[in-house]
Amino acid sequence: MATIELVADNFESTITDNDIVLVDFWASWCGPCRQFAPVYEEASERHDDVVFGSINTEEQQGLAAAAQITSIPTLMAFREGVLVFAQPGALPAPALEELITAVKGLDMEDVHRQVAAQREES
Numbered sequence: 001m002a003t004i005e006l007v008a009d010n011f012e013s014t015i016t017d018n019d020i021v022l023v024d025f026w027a028s029w030c031g032p033c034r035q036f037a038p039v040y041e042e043a044s045e046r047h048d049d050v051v052f053g054s055i056n057t058e059e060q061q062g063l064a065a066a067a068q069i070t071s072i073p074t075l076m077a078f079r080e081g082v083l084v085f086a087q088p089g090a091l092p093a094p095a096l097e098e099l100i101t102a103v104k105g106l107d108m109e110d111v112h113r114q115v116a117a118q119r120e121e122s
Helices: 011-017 031-046 061-066 093-104 108-121
Strands: 020-026 051-056 074-079 082-088
Touching: 011 051, 020 031, 020 093, 031 051, 031 093, 074 093, 082 093, 082 108
Parallel strands: 020 051
Antiparallel strands: 020 074, 074 082
């Protein structure tokens, strides 16, 4: 599966309607973003069970602001609608593969318990 462009109209539904979604926040003027793009695209071809989304921060400034993006590229991973990873910086291919494997291996019952406990504390 190739990467899909995420915009305000499809961001939330993409996150909630899919089990695992990776989101790459990027801009065309960003050198590290351009270096990471082929790595991200190649991973999207290997993992057809994961949705790979891409957000152009120049065109989608509202989404970037809502996600509190302060540095690009930033990669986020969502599992069952829960943000489980967020980190700025371009990942090398082996690190991206490790991340995808880790996200797939999460005990989501435990993650949901932790999210519920955090909500109770707030």
